Amino acid sequence: MKIKPRLGGGKSGDPSLYIELLDRKRSLLFDCGLNYFKHALLRKISDVCVSHTHIDHFIGFDTLLRLNLTEEKTLQIFGPPGILQNVIGKLQGYTWNICQNLRLIILVQEILPDRIIMTELASWKGFAITNVVERPHSSQLLKDEEFSINYLELNHKIPSFAYSFIEDESCNVRKEALAQLGLEPGPWVAKLKSLALDSAAGHKELHIQDQAYTVEFLAQHLLIHKRGVKITYLTDFLLENQRMEDIARFAWQSDWLFCEASFSEQERDKAKTTHHLTAKDAGKIARLAQVKQLVLFHFSRRYQDYSILLEEARQEFPRVE
Structure with a gap:
């Protein structure tokens, strides 16, 4: 399986990571901020994994909906507690009186501490709820024929989920x-x-x-x-010492670690207050997790010169872009 990951908002734009399965005509999306992907790419998305629903991580849902609305497919949305109400709120912002010929299904999987609630929303019924099923809680959210997706809950003053795409051997x-x-x-x-x-x-x-x-x-x-390709996505969380081992294990030997680096070390207090990482934090995680490549993103817009953040990460881990 040929896999191509790419950021949708660059280094300082809204977070989104597009994982294209080139020979499967299918793609996955981690987070849903504003992005620069071509419309044809967005129509290939089958699954969206949302870290949390701050506006910069979820505003792109509207575009994704618009481009897939006339497709006959199921679009799965995975996310933390509250994701169902967030999706329904988006859909209720529009009028659906002429929708009988639509065939899009949105399947929202809300990940709770003790279970996962799967709610089906049918476009031809104005995205009314047509089915609700519960399944046991698992850190493995999706198991396909050739890959799986796992998650890890982190602390952004609200639950913020990290995700890993793991290709099978x-x-x-x-x-x-x-x-x-x-x-x-x-x-x-x-x-x-x-x-x-x-x-x-x-x-x-x-x-x-x-x-x-x-x-x-x-x-x-x-x-x-x-060995299968592993891609890990970490964003928007406070790096707590007691969680370092969990995070390193989650990202262990990733081929690509996409990790936020919102602030420099000079603004560590700002990072702590807002529950974000410094570039040095990102480098430390990459080193402990023994990843192959670290890709930084979600830089604060206050940094016009990205080299400051890149160099701070390289003090901990050399293979940074």
């Missing part, structure tokens, strides 16, 4: 090894890849060209295991 076939064994590609390859990811399936056999092979043998000789 995959396998690639070594073509030269295939030729050495005298095997021809076929449907068995897909089955082998699936079984190879199950640690208990090594003893199972596959029959190929009238010959039986164990999954363990084929996996050892033919497959290269590939």
Whole structure:
């Protein structure tokens, strides 16, 4: 799976992170501030994960709604307590008397401490509530065939959620090894890849060209295991010492860590008062989490020269952009 993440508001604009699954014609959105994405990209979004509903993180919902309104799809919205009322409030700002031919469903998943409430809103009924289902609480919000999304609650004087996109481990076939064994590609390859990811399936056999092979043998000789891509999104929270371990574990070995850096060290008091991070804080998290790349964003607009913030982060972690 080819994955391309990009910020929608740049370094100092409204927060939003677009994760495009290039060969799946599908995209995810972390936060929903004003953004500069092309309309065609916004129509590909299937799931939106909202950290919290301050205006700079949620104002872009209106544009997302407008561009997907005539699509026949389900748009999932994940968010903290209150997200359902926030979405309904947005929808009630418009008149829906001519909506019978619409087919958009908005499925709001409100994450509470003890459960997750899933509420379906149907466009052809003026976005009236058509179904409500509860499921057990889990830090894993979404498990798809090839990836999952997890969340972590942080403190922004209100709950503010961090999110991680985690691609599943995959396998690639070594073509030269295939030729050495005298095997021809076929449907068995897909089955082998699936079984190879199950640690208990090594003893199972596959029959190929009238010959039986164990999954363990084929996996050892033919497959290269590939670790999935991990993308973590952290924004708008107070960095409390007692949470550092939780945060580092959540972002552990991310390929990309997108992390806010609203203030410099000179304004640490301002950062603490507003429950935001300094650039040094972001660098420290990246170092402790052993990430591959740190991408800073959500700079306060008071900084015209971003190099100050970038250099402060690099004092803690070198690979910063």
